[in-house]
Amino acid sequence: MEIQTFVTLGLGDNSFLVGSGDEAVLVDPQRDAWRFTEHAERRGWRIRHVLETHVHNDYVSGALEVRASTGAQIVVAAGSGPFGFDHRLIEPGDEIRIGDIRLVPRAAPGHTFQHIAWELWIPDSASAPAAVFTGGSLLVGSVGRTDLLGEQSADELARAQYRTVRELALLPDAVQILPTHGAGSFCVASVPSAQRTSTIGEERQGNAGLNARDEDSFVREQTGALGRYPAYYPRMAPINRAGPASLGHVPLISQLDVGAVERAAAAGAWIVDGRDRTAFADAHIPGSINIELNESFASYVGWTIPFDAPIVLILPEPISETGPEAAVQLFRIGRGGVAGQLAGGIDAWTAANRAIRAYPTASMKDLFQTVRRGDSVAVLDVRQPAEWRDDGVLPGCRTIFVADLLARMAELPRDQELWVVCSSGHRAAIATSLLDRDDIPVRLVARGGPIGWVERFDRLAAIAAIAASPAIGA
Amino acid sequence: MEFVEDRLVDARGFQCPMPIVLANKEMQALAVGGILRILATDRGAAQDMPAWAEDIGHVILDSGELDGALYFVIRKGEEED
Numbered sequence: 001m002e003i004q005t006f007v008t009l010g011l012g013d014n015s016f017l018v019g020s021g022d023e024a025v026l027v028d029p030q031r032d033a034w035r036f037t038e039h040a041e042r043r044g045w046r047i048r049h050v051l052e053t054h055v056h057n058d059y060v061s062g063a064l065e066v067r068a069s070t071g072a073q074i075v076v077a078a079g080s081g082p083f084g085f086d087h088r089l090i091e092p093g094d095e096i097r098i099g100d101i102r103l104v105p106r107a108a109p110g111h112t113f114q115h116i117a118w119e120l121w122i123p124d125s126a127s128a129p130a131a132v133f134t135g136g137s138l139l140v141g142s143v144g145r146t147d148l149l150g151e152q153s154a155d156e157l158a159r160a161q162y163r164t165v166r167e168l169a170l171l172p173d174a175v176q177i178l179p180t181h182g183a184g185s186f187c188v189a190s191v192p193s194a195q196r197t198s199t200i201g202e203e204r205q206g207n208a209g210l211n212a213r214d215e216d217s218f219v220r221e222q223t224g225a226l227g228r229y230p231a232y233y234p235r236m237a238p239i240n241r242a243g244p245a246s247l248g249h250v251p252l253i254s255q256l257d258v259g260a261v262e263r264a265a266a267a268g269a270w271i272v273d274g275r276d277r278t279a280f281a282d283a284h285i286p287g288s289i290n291i292e293l294n295e296s297f298a299s300y301v302g303w304t305i306p307f308d309a310p311i312v313l314i315l316p317e318p319i320s321e322t323g324p325e326a327a328v329q330l331f332r333i334g335r336g337g338v339a340g341q342l343a344g345g346i347d348a349w350t351a352a353n354r355a356i357r358a359y360p361t362a363s364m365k366d367l368f369q370t371v372r373r374g375d376s377v378a379v380l381d382v383r384q385p386a387e388w389r390d391d392g393v394l395p396g397c398r399t400i401f402v403a404d405l406l407a408r409m410a411e412l413p414r415d416q417e418l419w420v421v422c423s424s425g426h427r428a429a430i431a432t433s434l435l436d437r438d439d440i441p442v443r444l445v446a447r448g449g450p451i452g453w454v455e456r457f458d459r460l461a462a463i464a465a466i467a468a469s470p471a472i473g474a
Numbered sequence: 475m476e477f478v479e480d481r482l483v484d485a486r487g488f489q490c491p492m493p494i495v496l497a498n499k500e501m502q503a504l505a506v507g508g509i510l511r512i513l514a515t516d517r518g519a520a521q522d523m524p525a526w527a528e529d530i531g532h533v534i535l536d537s538g539e540l541d542g543a544l545y546f547v548i549r550k551g552e553e554e555d
Contacts, residue, residue, distance in 0.1 A: 007487065009487065009489075009515055010489065012487060012488075012489070016485035034482035046500075179484075182487060183487030183488045183492075184487045184488050184489050191496075192483075194484035194485060194486045194487050194488065194513075195484075196487070205475050286542075291477065294489070294490065294516065294517050294518045295489055295491045295515075295516065295517065296490065299489075302511050304491065304521065363529055364530075365526075383491070387491070387495070390495075391498065422491065422493055422494060423490070423494050423516065423526075424490055424491055424525075424526060425522065425525075426490045426491070426518055427490075427521070445525070446527060447522075447525040447527060448529045448530070449491075449494075449526070450524040451491075451494060451495065451498050451522075451526070452498045452501070452526070452530045453530065456553070
């Protein structure tokens, strides 16, 4: 018996391929499932079943892609439908057999109502499973969040999660824990470990979710300090229940010329520019949004741009890598509507003498020196509320999380340059471009952010208060 | 040159801003001169981690890539004012 773990960076999720003899099962596959099926083929395993721990809220399942290429049966928890595709419903008491192993479902509500965990039983383990695929229940150093189905069910689901993880913790120390959500995922209730898998024994030692004093404490701890999650999440479960189209490959992104990009924009397409934030600041297409092409590109596209709006991409070189990277990320979250990318990138636009916009950039050092000089400056902090609380904010600054900005533009001053900060410059770049699109005068703090600087600014503000002149404020 | 860290932050799998958030948190527990090693898979960290650290006054003793992850060895500096 062999377990192969696949990590999807950017979504922070694991998928697992379990082979025994010449058969295999696949647990919680991502939509670009060919990396799993190709691995199974190389190992000589025929994938018989796709096991879903829950109807996913953060990505589009690859179950249908896997079935299309292998004929595998899709196995889902009874009550978690209805589903628009052939499937097998499973309940506690049922089991799946491949090779000489058994996969046994157990109810594990909390992350969702019908969430199940899959126990892996091997011939040698008579009294306990060798491992459990815990999905979004017990995670490494954390537990799955319980607010994804709405505020009104968060408390009930948190109480269910409490019981679920405590029952799992009754398993022997050596039992392996193989969760789906982990570091990098927004589906976690608290910061998890960087480790992708663990054991019951390790979790009992180090997981605060297993060491809560009682149910009420657990509920308070696990629901009281949740981060925000991407706005596209509510679109995922309906797609997963209906069954996404299986395409057999990641769709290619069309090449568009300058005229086609202009026409698309005039018809309402958003222009998303994946280049580095300083390159964008120096020269960008008016109205375009700067979402840097790193692992979280699609998460922020799905968070800040209306899900159904057509988009045109401006990608950095080398296109042979950035094109497929952007395409697979958007494919994983079912974000279609990609009209194309500008062939030749920003250079094609400037070569055609089209209008270019720019805005200035700065560092946190620049901001500090400006405030220390006594110049008044307006600052907008676009980090998450949990970060403002945990790491502090600069005295006098405005605070609007980047994903809330489009709805709150009217609050911002237009008579003074607004310096935009986050922790590193990445989310500040998204925010600055959104503001620039709306003609708000801006300066992007492209290096660093308040984190680690707040005490120094606090000291300046204290001095300024004594001198009765404002440091930051607008 | 090999540096032995006082603390190790494993931020692999985490995305921006978590590597910096985790590094900042551990840095607070170190005295000036203390050494922090951070591992990260976030590609943006290649630029963002040194930029954040150096602007604050820390020193990057070493950085690179090993086994598919970026690493940074950072010495806590005096706070400049």
